[in-house]
Structures are given as structure tokens and as C-alpha cells.
Amino acid sequence: MSIDLETCRAIIAAVRAEGEARRLKPLTVAVLDAGGHVVAVEREDGASMSRFEIAFGKAYGALALGMGSRSLMARAEQQAYFVSAVGAAIGGALVPVPGGVLVRTADGELLGAVGVTGDSSDNDEAAAVAGVAAVGLVAQAE
């Protein structure tokens, strides 16, 4: 089972709506399938140049190690060299701060991941979680 484009678009719309409701800074949202490949991306006006790469790195890193990027941050706080090494091993796409969440069905099946960046990491994550919940799926932030 794989995440379809319409679901990804709906997640992005819901993340952006959450960002607007919370008056967050311009967000960039990337949705990846379970293989770490881009399905849909939107970068809001005013977001800085490399926000796609950061959103992608949050989501890809989450998939790489099978945990939300908040847990990657916790690991980086303890063993920065490990997280750095994994990032290098996978080509650089691992950004270990909150905002990258796994997307699962209610049964726990992994469908993909969402990465959000633009505001504080905590707010990025809150928007990501809200976006996933809005389509009836489960976000794993840790």
C-alpha cells in the first residue's frame, strides 16, 4: 500500500491551513512515499531558498531510521556523531529536528512521511501532525 497523490495534496493543504490558523511563518511541506521518494511539495511565498531540502531531509531522515525526527534530535543530543554519520551515509538528507513525521494507517502500516519547515521546529511538527490527522491518518512524531 502506498500513499496516493490526492492524500498528499490533502495533507499539504491541511498543514498549510494549520500554519495559517497559527499565524506561522511561510511553510514548506514535502510528502514522501514509504520509499523516500517525493510525491508532492509546496513552498509558500516568502520561504527561504533551501526550504525544500530541509523539509525533505526531515521526512527522509525519519524514514531512514523509522522514527519521527524528534527522536532523531534526541539521539543527536546524545550522540551527534552518530546522527551526522548516518546523514553522511545516506547522502545528506537527514535533518534531525522536529517537523518530520511518519505517516501510518490506523493499523500501523507505514505509508510515507511528511516534512515541514519554516517556523520553530515545534510549530513545524505541530502543523505536520495536524495535516496528517486531517486526512484520517496517524502521524508518528517520535
Add this chain to the structure above:
Amino acid sequence: MSIDLETCRAIIAAVRAEGEARRLKPLTVAVLDAGGHVVAVEREDGASMSRFEIAFGKAYGALALGMGSRSLMARAEQQAYFVSAVGAAIGGALVPVPGGVLVRTADGELLGAVGVTGDSSDNDEAAAVAGVAAVGLVAQAE
């Protein structure tokens, strides 16, 4: 002047509508700003794994050399080693077949580029051109 997200979303919608009208295979569409940075992407269901990278490479390569990717193909037909070398020099993101078009205003100002992949290169390009025209901008395919 920079291309905004709503314009990019409208381009993608129009490219996809063109693909549906022509009964093309699943398309992937990437829209980049004039600096080669992702603004919006959609990969349709059934598109193969790395279609984002291909769509990106068509659009990025067009921006890199300032010509639509059809002209990159023409150059590659004559001097494959040159196009390959430029691709390496810019980090790999150059796919020299039709489907990458520059996006300009009616006055000729460069706003960004669109890359489309999924069907034949000619059809990819036709969908890209239709998508840009649909928002009142000018596509440069060569």
C-alpha cells in the same frame, strides 16, 4: 520578480489536465523558481520511483544553460560529452530531453522553469507548454 506558489499550483493543475485530456501516462511535474529551487511538485499515482529527480533535472538543466531542454537534447546529439560534463559540473541535475521549459512573462523576464516527465518526451513537453500557457505565461521549450 519571482514565481509565486499559486501560479505554480495552477501550472501543475493545467499540465495534469492536459495529460488527462491527451490520455498520457502518469505525469510528474516540478516547478522551480528562477534560481532553480523547488516551489511545487506533484507526482501522479503510478509514476515510477525517481520521476521527481527527472522532472527536476529537465527544469534545472534548462535554467542552467538558459534554454529549453529540447535544445539541450540537440546539443547532446552533437556533443554528448559536453552535456554530460555540464551535468556533472552542476551536480547532476540536467536531463537533456524535451519536457523542461523556461517560464517567462510576456516581456521575456525569466520567472522559473517547469519539468514534466512520464510519457514520451514530446508529450511531456506539450503538456508543459500547455500548462504554462494556461496561466498566461510564456513557455520556452528550445
Add this chain to the structure above:
Amino acid sequence: MSIDLETCRAIIAAVRAEGEARRLKPLTVAVLDAGGHVVAVEREDGASMSRFEIAFGKAYGALALGMGSRSLMARAEQQAYFVSAVGAAIGGALVPVPGGVLVRTADGELLGAVGVTGDSSDNDEAAAVAGVAAVGLVAQAE
């Protein structure tokens, strides 16, 4: 709107004049457009081998995250692993110490970035700011 070469040359001349007035060590100055692409560079005699890459990395990193490189240093002081990971995600061009400033119009529009290296980071930044001010534009150092 894009930064033109003559403006970039004028910025470089003013940065170098500031360096001379302050008796700084040999400076290297890189000016990038808003998409992070090189417009003009000068490396003064006596500057060490890789000063271009450092100047570029200060300016590129500033554009990547939308803040002057002094703010990147502040973030690195708190979360070195984050700044390191973003650097890896964008291909390495992120040097998080002062000396990379965004260039804006008086209205706040982003035109590009300037990176300066060669003396202390604080002095590099002071020269960068002076260079941007000299052409009537606004430097964002944080």
C-alpha cells in the same frame, strides 16, 4: 528583480575599501544572486587557498535559511548538529559564522547575498555591511 553585475562590483569595491581602511587581512568577497548563484568574486593577494569556498558558504548559507550568517552561528552554538545537517542537505555550502549578509532593497526585497572572509568574523561582517550600505542597499547580518 535581480542584482546586476555593476552593483555587485561596486559592493566588492566598497568591501575592499573598508578592509583597507580598517587594515584588515586580505579579504575574499563573493556576491550571489537571490538564487545562490555567483555573480562576482574577488580574492585579494595573500588570501589563503580556499577563501572563495568560505565566502561562498557564508553567503549561500544565509540565503538557504533566510538569515544572516551571524544567526546561523547562534543556532550552531545551540544545536551544532542541526546546522551541520542542513549544510549536508544543501551540498556543503554553509559556513555558520558572521560575514554572510543578505542584500535587500529598502523595501525589503531580497536581491542576493554577500560573503566576506579573511579577517576575524566580526570584521568580515563589518566590511560586508559597509559594502552593501555603500551602494544604497540594506545588509541583513542576522
Add this chain to the structure above:
Amino acid sequence: MSIDLETCRAIIAAVRAEGEARRLKPLTVAVLDAGGHVVAVEREDGASMSRFEIAFGKAYGALALGMGSRSLMARAEQQAYFVSAVGAAIGGALVPVPGGVLVRTADGELLGAVGVTGDSSDNDEAAAVAGVAAVGLVAQAE
């Protein structure tokens, strides 16, 4: 002995003057020292996004193999796989078409290289050669 910044600036000015006299398209000029490190760059208004990387690759490739980039093209015409492999071995910065010339003293000492791109490769090379001659140095185009 090493090429100094003022000489590099004078070469760039002369290349650009030649381009203007010949009514060439916007040029990008990169001057490297004998170690392949950037000393000065200028990208003219209207030049496409990645022209610095191409100019650099012409000059760097020339230094890499100790011959002007016209000879790299000749080799690529015969053994594209060799030139491609060398490009990969040195990190990608090898663009094997005319426009990259070695800079030597009248005595034959190597000072650096100039890379020019923007018009046809032949015109790029002509402008590079004219620029080096204008400062009383010798350009090696083959």
C-alpha cells in the same frame, strides 16, 4: 609566482571588452590561480544561472590536464569515456569545449587559467585569448 588579483581583474575587463566589441552574448569569466582556486569571477547580466560552474569547469579542466580546453574537446571526440572519467575523478569540474585557456608568462611559466562561457565555444575562446593577451601574458588554448 602566482597570478595577482589586479591582473585577473584586468583580464576579465579585457575579455568583456572583447565580448562587447564582437557583440557576443553575455559572458561569464572565471580566473583561477595555478592551483585551480578562484581569484576573480564576473557573470554579466542576462547570463544563465550556472554559467559560473561552466566557466570554472573549462578553466579547471585545462589546469587538471595541463592543456587548453580545446584539446580536451579533441580528446573527448576520440575517447569520450576518458574525459568523462577524468571529470568524475576530479569532482566534476571539467567542461571539455573551447573557452578554457592556460595563462603563462612569456617564459612559459604557468600562472593560472581563464574560463569563458556564454557565446559559441569558439567565440568564448577568442575572448579568453584576447583578454590574456591584453595584459601581456600568453594564452594556451590547446
